[in-house]
Ligand SMILES: Cc1ncc(COP(=O)(O)OP(=O)(O)O)c(N)n1
């Protein structure tokens with residue numbers, strides 16, 4: 001028998017059908033839209049009704065050569081000759097079900113933890129349903145949602161097995177590109193498909209709903225394939241691109257929406273202007289949808305986070321991902337409280353960051369490492385192997401990571417760029433790290449405007465901007481400007497240094513970057 005294509009796995013729920021819509025009609029439309037496998041899930045029907053629905057659904061699926069799986073009930077699966085069954089953790093154990101079912105029957109099981117995935121592997125499951133990823137109105141959940149970032153380790157547990165994996169729970173066309181990008185494991189293990197209930201069943205047009213989901217899934221696979229085949233850029237390639245991004249920022253003056261802390265808002269806006277970009281400092285959740293239509297990038301800085309600003313940040317990032325613009329996250333002082341840690345986790349499970357920037361203490365806290373700690377927003381140490389740390393965090397978070405310090409490390413998960421510029425005064429003023437966040441966001445905006453890759457638009461969270469070069473350019477701009485600022489007449493300490501720094505950022509030229517950059521690129525091997 002042909003292997004099952006799990007790309008778009010429809011799980012039915014008749015209670016969600018819009019008024020006037022019939023189960024079989026919806027099922028047929030969804031199949032026409034591109035559903036590749038169907039699970040009949042009946043939570044309230046008695047045996048006779050379940051059997052009838054399953055028989056009718058099977059006849060329809062057979063006509064379209066779509067495999068049908070029965071939720072929970074081995075007897076119904078046997079009665080209709082279903083292609084498989086889906087079991088929950090408290091349903092019949094896989095080994096017992098296997099004995100009852102004909103050879104070749106597919107058995108899938110729901111998993112909410114890595115341990116459950118390992119047990120499913122041991123028990124000989126054919127596929128696993130990983131979830132719930134997000135909260136959902138469709139099912140009362142018995143465990144907290146895993147989040148996009150929780151899926152990678154579960155997929156990694158399936159490395160070197162031929163067990164397929166689908167995600168389930170809260171999946172819609174508006175969050176699918178994020179799910180597919182963010183769930184990929186550090187070993188590049190990807191989901192084989194997504195299981196969806198309400199986004200198809202409750203839609204007034206199930207055919208279009210299925211079409212949308214399937215096309216995002218397919219274009220996301222193509223984007224991932226293209227990214228993987230890219231070779232490591234040389235030092236000169238990165239520098240050249242960084243200089244182009246610097247020029248583009250001045251030419252196009254991108255609008256950079258910044259949700260930052262109250263300590264640095266003014267100097268962040270000024271450094272943005274000095275780069276040639278345009279700052280927009282706004283926090284109200286109510287206006288995030290509108291602002292995402294105007295801005296070219298978003299900076300999220302949690303320095304003075306309160307619950308209200310978190311709501312705005314959650315919304316803003318969601319809209320910015322949908323607009324295919326970059327997001328820079330600065331998890332300021334994340335290690336200081338559980339509120340900050342949990343908030344960052346919620347943010348990163350709600351949207352995909354393009355760049356995460358922080359000092360050693362912040363990035364250690366974000367990565368769950370105890371190698372270095374923080375005192376408030378300041379880092380109290382460094383990593384033994386910062387190159388490996390930065391690369392691994394970039395792979396785990398599926399974005400560019402900037403580790404700041406005396407030496408800066410920037411990685412896209414493949415290569416690591418090591419930068420050694422910067423005057424010590426930069427570390428003495430408040431908010432230099434936050435200003436760097438503004439610089440990275442401005443250059444990311446310009447980098448994204450430079451590209452217009454619309455080929456796989458549905459499956460990609462940006463336009464294909466070179467965000468590694470943008471981050472490198474931003475660090476070099478600020479650090480080289482700081483070196484030149486201290487040489488200015490009249491600069492005697494931190495008070496006179498800040499305005500000189502802003503002036504020097506505005507005056508800096510691409511030749512200065514090429515001339516003064518103390519930069520090395522380390523390949524992934
Ligand atoms: C593909 C897929 N994954 C998970 C589930 C959930 O199954 P279960 O945990 O048994 O919960 P119920 O569906 O029985 O409510 C699923 N059905 N399909």
Ligand SMILES: Cc1ncsc1CCOP(=O)(O)O
Pocket residue numbers: 011131132133135136137138139168169170171195196197198199
């Ligand atoms: C059956 C099930 N198991 C975990 S979440 C879920 C429901 C998913 O429904 P929806 O796709 O509407 O969020």
